[in-house]
Amino acid sequence: MALTSGLGGQLSIDLGALARNWRALDKVSAGALTAAVVKADAYGIGIDAASKALHAAGARFFFVATPDEGMAVRAALPDAHVFILYGLYPGAANLYIRQNLMPVLSSMSMLEEWLAKCVERNEAYPAAFHFDTGINRIGFRLNEAGLVRERIEALGYAPQMVMSHLACADTPNHEKNRTQLALFGSVMSQFPGIPASLANSAGLMTGRDYHFQMVRPGIALYGGRAVNGRKNPMQPVVTLHVPILQVAEGRTGETVGYGAAYTLNRNSRLAILGYGYADGFFRSLSGTNQRPGGKVFIRGKLCPVIGRISMDLTVVDVTELGSDLPMPGEGAEVLGAHIGVDDQADAAGTIGYEILTSLKGRYTRNYVGDGRLPE
Numbered sequence: 001m002a003l004t005s006g007l008g009g010q011l012s013i014d015l016g017a018l019a020r021n022w023r024a025l026d027k028v029s030a031g032a033l034t035a036a037v038v039k040a041d042a043y044g045i046g047i048d049a050a051s052k053a054l055h056a057a058g059a060r061f062f063f064v065a066t067p068d069e070g071m072a073v074r075a076a077l078p079d080a081h082v083f084i085l086y087g088l089y090p091g092a093a094n095l096y097i098r099q100n101l102m103p104v105l106s107s108m109s110m111l112e113e114w115l116a117k118c119v120e121r122n123e124a125y126p127a128a129f130h131f132d133t134g135i136n137r138i139g140f141r142l143n144e145a146g147l148v149r150e151r152i153e154a155l156g157y158a159p160q161m162v163m164s165h166l167a168c169a170d171t172p173n174h175e176k177n178r179t180q181l182a183l184f185g186s187v188m189s190q191f192p193g194i195p196a197s198l199a200n201s202a203g204l205m206t207g208r209d210y211h212f213q214m215v216r217p218g219i220a221l222y223g224g225r226a227v228n229g230r231k232n233p234m235q236p237v238v239t240l241h242v243p244i245l246q247v248a249e250g251r252t253g254e255t256v257g258y259g260a261a262y263t264l265n266r267n268s269r270l271a272i273l274g275y276g277y278a279d280g281f282f283r284s285l286s287g288t289n290q291r292p293g294g295k296v297f298i299r300g301k302l303c304p305v306i307g308r309i310s311m312d313l314t315v316v317d318v319t320e321l322g323s324d325l326p327m328p329g330e331g332a333e334v335l336g337a338h339i340g341v342d343d344q345a346d347a348a349g350t351i352g353y354e355i356l357t358s359l360k361g362r363y364t365r366n367y368v369g370d371g372r373l374p375e
């Protein structure tokens with residue numbers, strides 16, 4: 001595919017696909033509210049554009065990690081409900097209140113600071129409570145549930161929501177899912193009548209038992225694979241074309257790239273891409289003679305990366321294209337319909353989340369479509 005402007009790469013973000021993914025998940029979780037997780041710049045695609053498109057699709061509840069991200073959503077969407085997963089930053093309660101951001105409280109010190117602010121201002125500012133049911137990360141410990149309940153009962157305070165997070169949702173049969181579900185039930189019983197939320201994308205896809213009153217998908221919105229070992233039903237959202245700078249010949253026995261890590265075993269045609277690890281193309285996608293690396297899609301065929309990926313350049317073997325060789329300036333698809341986020345992740349030994357959140361290269365971004373339903 002030809003690049004639309006000059007020699008630069010093009011990252012195309014399909015906001016229509018993002019919106020369709022949200023609607024599809026909202027259908028699966030019917031009966032529960034479907035939030036949208038837009039932390040880390042909406043998994044790399046851009047928090048402002050993503051939040052607006054998701055809102056147009058129908059999303060009203062947004063989760064981010066930091067208060068800065070929360071302010072970005074607030075600036076884009078004056079009426080959205082915004083949860084801050086990192087909780088309350090010490091001394092920042094006034095900022096949260098001014099910006100109408102809800103902390104996801106996860107420790108006694110956060111809880112005390114928030115309640116003190118509510119008492120000081122004589123107003124029950126909304127917050128969620130996060131309980132750790134077995135992932136051992138952020139959250140109140142299970143044995144703190146009674147204490148949390150005592151503290152809020154004394155003040156007549158009720159949280160907006162009680163939530164937890166699954167450790168193994170990408171593996172639906174993992175017994176830890178059932179264990180966490182049961183422990184979450186025991187937490188919920190301490191907070192009768194309070195809405196509950198447990199599921200990320202994979203939990204949402206695992207089954208109704210995990211939905212409760214709100215689901216919190218992230219990766220599936222962006223087209224990534226949430227559940228291992230199943231066909232991914234989501235539509236791809238990102239397409240990245242990078243420029244072919246040059247097409248060269250290489251002879252049998254010559255080596256390619258730093259460290260001479262790949263030796264040509266035939267006379268070859270090489271496409272040199274203006275794209276490297278500084279643009280988010282993981283060095284672990286390098287190809288050696290012992291271990292194949294990543295692939296890119298050129299002129300209808302998947303072509304292998306050979307040699308080490310360097311900071312700005314990657315070499316691809318295009319010999320198999322025969323006489324249908326690409327022209328300098330033409331684009332090579334690195335992510336898109338022919339080679340997906342999870343294909344690259346699998347080849348790099350990582351997950352789609354890391355591929356997406358590494359999209360920060362030297363290419364232009366184009367947003368196509370929006371969140372509205374087609375007429």
Ligand SMILES: *Cc1c(COP(=O)(O)O)cnc(C)c1O
Nearest residue numbers: 037165200201202216217218219
């Ligand atoms: C990131 C995150 C999610 C979204 O997870 P996905 O696997 O991307 O769907 C949901 N809940 C919490 C607490 C998170 O940190």
